[in-house]
Amino acid sequence: MNGLDVVGFGALNVDQLYMVNKIAHEDEESHIIGFKKSCGGSASNTIVGLSRLGLKTGFIGKISKDHEGKLLLGTLQKEGVDTNGLIVTDEGKSGKVVGFVDKKGQRALYVDPGVNDLIKIHEINKDYLLDLKVLHLSSFVGSSIEAQKSLLNQIPKDLIVSLDPGRIYAERGIDYLNIILKHTNIILLNQKELKHLTKKEESENLTEKKYKTLEEIKNKRLEEQTKVLLDRVDIVVVKLGDKGCYVSDGRESHYIKSFKTKCVDTTGAGDAFNAGFLYGFIKGRNLEESCKIGNLVATCCIGGFGALAGLPDISDLEVRLNSL
Numbered sequence: 001m002n003g004l005d006v007v008g009f010g011a012l013n014v015d016q017l018y019m020v021n022k023i024a025h026e027d028e029e030s031h032i033i034g035f036k037k038s039c040g041g042s043a044s045n046t047i048v049g050l051s052r053l054g055l056k057t058g059f060i061g062k063i064s065k066d067h068e069g070k071l072l073l074g075t076l077q078k079e080g081v082d083t084n085g086l087i088v089t090d091e092g093k094s095g096k097v098v099g100f101v102d103k104k105g106q107r108a109l110y111v112d113p114g115v116n117d118l119i120k121i122h123e124i125n126k127d128y129l130l131d132l133k134v135l136h137l138s139s140f141v142g143s144s145i146e147a148q149k150s151l152l153n154q155i156p157k158d159l160i161v162s163l164d165p166g167r168i169y170a171e172r173g174i175d176y177l178n179i180i181l182k183h184t185n186i187i188l189l190n191q192k193e194l195k196h197l198t199k200k201e202e203s204e205n206l207t208e209k210k211y212k213t214l215e216e217i218k219n220k221r222l223e224e225q226t227k228v229l230l231d232r233v234d235i236v237v238v239k240l241g242d243k244g245c246y247v248s249d250g251r252e253s254h255y256i257k258s259f260k261t262k263c264v265d266t267t268g269a270g271d272a273f274n275a276g277f278l279y280g281f282i283k284g285r286n287l288e289e290s291c292k293i294g295n296l297v298a299t300c301c302i303g304g305f306g307a308l309a310g311l312p313d314i315s316d317l318e319v320r321l322n323s324l
Helices: 041-050 067-078 114-120 144-150 166-170 176-185 191-200 214-230 269-282 289-299 314-322
Strands: 006-009 015-019 032-041 057-064 088-090 095-101 107-112 135-140 160-164 186-190 233-239 245-248 254-258
Touching: 006 041, 006 254, 015 067, 015 269, 032 041, 032 067, 041 067, 041 135, 041 160, 041 269, 057 114, 067 088, 095 114, 107 114, 107 176, 107 186, 135 269, 144 176, 160 176, 160 245, 160 269, 166 191, 186 191, 191 214, 191 233, 214 233, 214 245, 214 254, 233 269, 233 289, 289 314
Parallel strands: 006 057, 006 135, 015 095, 057 088, 135 160, 160 186, 186 233
Antiparallel strands: 015 032, 095 107, 233 245, 245 254
């Protein structure tokens, strides 16, 4: 028995982040004003966030025995994440992400997945999931989604599964993710991903006079899209950026405002929110309280450069929560 609280299963990447004066578009130029290398990957960022908050965490993923792989392994171990679920290979190269971040904290990312996309179900130790509370999934660029699907068909029935599909999975639609959603209890995604995943057509009644403002129409559309997912999962959390988030389990629904702060870099903000929400959920907090913790952890994250620099530890989080 591992006795872990949360295990992540997703891509592991070394993030090479360049601060630039602006994000260059086609036939444009910009210049670099800073650089930072750090470990990343959506589920990995969330797991590190949960580890800093005092939970017992582990990770399932694949790395090579190259410089990037050693950096990824060392970072997870330094952060207190159990790495017995990692698959280490002599072949190929570990995943990388090259990112460009402008002065407002907005970003553009380019993924080189490497061995992330070479995970096979027989490489995963199923015993690693015994005595576990939550399995948290994030996306792969390529075929490793098949390993996720196979694993979900073999997990204990009482294991809670959370999913951040990211843009990669969301764009493939509900039917493509049917097997994963069948086993998912909590889905955490942003508004654009919700739109891509549900592909919900705007209802005719959204133009009726009872919805007087554009904001009301947008909220109603979001709520209808959320209902599509609630036919398949228990809890839907929609991350709304600087507007906060929306959460529903079909019985209760809440809009929770964000906390104001200076944004340095949005990289990993959604993953940080996931960590805060799952922390609250595991600790028995209700939906609204869990979302507030998610917003708070995300606020801390965007105050630093890179996905991990701003993540709070449990003492910092408690101080911030007590000050609300």
